[in-house]
Amino acid sequence: MSEGFEGALYVVATPIGNLEDLSPRATRVLGEVDWIAAEDTRHSARLLRPLGIDKPLVSLHEHNEQMRVETLRQALDTGKNVALISDAGTPLISDPGYVVVRELRASGHRVIPVPGACALITALSAAGLATNRFLFEGFLPAKGGPRRQRLMEGREREETLVYYESPHRIQATLQDIAALFGTRRVVLARELTKTFETFLDADAETLGRRMQEDPNQARGEFVIMVAGAAPPDDETHALAEGEAWLAAMLAEGVGVKAAATVVAGRLGGRKKYWYQCAQALKDGDG
Missing domain, CATH: 1.10.10 (Arc Repressor Mutant, subunit A)
Structure with missing residues (x-):
């Protein structure tokens, strides 16, 4: 490796949409490591192929992460360098990798971040909501009761609240936010860095109506940002x-x-x- 480290795990951020967002350093690291641990090997192969990168891929996802720890530890012990990537964005941010990073660090191996795209930060940077303090909650529970409970826990928080949501639950989640937050300002970011990137800015009820009127607005992966509660007088x-x-x-x-x-x-x-x-x-x- 040109960075001078052997037996290290590189946590590499990949694009969330626009392939030009892959940094030169990330491209070089992916081309130099011995293995690449990927959330979905087929998806990652499609990313790497145009870059001319052909490395052994090992799957690492939420169902096998614990099993992969020893495999990666042995690889690093023998001097191999491994890159960890997710399907999109920065690994570990609502993606697998936490267990592997924790265990490898605990056993004395070097873990090196290679920063890049992250939907959370990308959305906040263009939303026009307060960013000096924010609370990231990742994906909300799929079922209505637990989802409303999680939303309720954040209702009195003064930080900007940030959630990830999938297209088939976005309408139900907006309905819950409307019921619990009323006319609180909500910014909805979808298809970030892609051709149809969109930021919608209104209260949750209004956003839900817009999606009913234009079903195209309900497509893609979403970052939901809710303005924090006003501080008490x-x-x-x-x-x-x-x-x-x-x-x-x-x-x-x-x-x-x-x-x-x-x-x-x-x-x-x-x-x-x-x-x-x-x-x-x-x-x-x-």
């Missing part, structure tokens, strides 16, 4: 925090007057107000 936040403090102290046996004094000193406000809140909580009226 200062007064509401202070009230909630104060009541939480009062409840905790009352539960520990602290008197109403003493609890009110502590909260007033901590959060400000009149001690009489906090005393009334504490008394209401103690009486079971809060």
